Amino acid sequence: MKWKDMLPLLSEKGVIDRFHKLYYNAHSGTWRNTFWFGVACQKCPLDLWIYQELVFELKPDRIVECGTADGGTSLFLAHMCDLANAGRVLTIDIEEQPNRPAHERVTYLCGSDTSDAVVGQVEKFVEDAASVMVILDSDHSKEHVSRQLSLYSRFVTPGGYFIVEDSNIGGHPVRPKAGAGPMEAIQEFLATTDKFLVDRDREKFYLTFNPSGFLKRIK
Numbered sequence: 070m071k072w073k074d075m076l077p078l079l080s081e082k083g084v085i086d087r088f089h090k091l092y093y094n095a096h097s098g099t100w101r102n103t104f105w106f107g108v109a110c111q112k113c114p115l116d117l118w119i120y121q122e123l124v125f126e127l128k129p130d131r132i133v134e135c136g137t138a139d140g141g142t143s144l145f146l147a148h149m150c151d152l153a154n155a156g157r158v159l160t161i162d163i164e165e166q167p168n169r170p171a172h173e174r175v176t177y178l179c180g181s182d183t184s185d186a187v188v189g190q191v192e193k194f195v196e197d198a199a200s201v202m203v204i205l206d207s208d209h210s211k212e213h214v215s216r217q218l219s220l221y222s223r224f225v226t227p228g229g230y231f232i233v234e235d236s237n238i239g240g241h242p243v244r245p246k247a248g249a250g251p252m253e254a255i256q257e258f259l260a261t262t263d264k265f266l267v268d269r270d271r272e273k274f275y276l277t278f279n280p281s282g283f284l285k286r287i288k
């Protein structure tokens with residue numbers, strides 16, 4: 070390889086992106102092989118650490134997670150709420166699963182997160198809450214995430230976070246063939262509102278599955 074071809078690999082972004090791809094794709098997906106207390110948790114641990122910091126700092130009364138899968142992240146959030154002594158988690162999935170972990174802070178809801186029925190349940194869950202955090206981690210198509218951004222943004226309280234997961238797909242930098250997804254939905258959403266901004270401080274560990282995805286509500 071010629072030295073000039075190596076330069077992009079030696080830049081900070083080049084190093085981060087190469088490690089990101091290595092980490093993401095290793096062993097058919099490191100994120101598929103990550104567990105919280107024995108329950109599959111489709112997250113990068115560096116992002117989970119950011120979740121821990123947010124739960125401690127904001128002590129959200131209510132956390133809404135769209136996309137439960139096995140429930141590892143729901144359980145992680147419930148354990149963080151235990152440590153912070155505050156908060157409840159509502160987690161939504163279109164598919165039932167029999168063996169999800171039980172925890173008194175977690176409520177499971179089955180249905181599509183963009184359906185009127187489910188959004189109505191979310192509305193009830195967050196009513197009267199002083200602090201609400203929302204995590205979008207279900208269908209990662211641009212159309213679905215755009216719909217979620219428009220339906221769920223009102224539930225996030227000022228100072229709170231609206232986290233859009235997996236904005237790394239579609240070539241940012243992984244899965245380049247995935248097409249438009251969360252990243253493109255975020256960009257369109259931010260062009261329509263001045264209530265949210267991307268909090269780059271939440272990307273401080275360099276590797277995040279949610280580039281531009283930690284949205285802070287500022288008003």
Ligand SMILES: C[S@@+](CC[C@H](N)C(=O)[O-])C[C@H]1O[C@@H](n2cnc3c(N)ncnc32)[C@H](O)[C@@H]1O
Binds near residue numbers: 140162181183206207
């Ligand atoms: C990426 S996984 C969720 C991972 C989970 N949040 C975690 O951290 O382990 C995506 C989940 O979204 C669910 N899903 C897909 N479309 C959905 C929709 N329209 N409404 C709710 N859930 C949906 C899928 O059944 C799947 O379990």
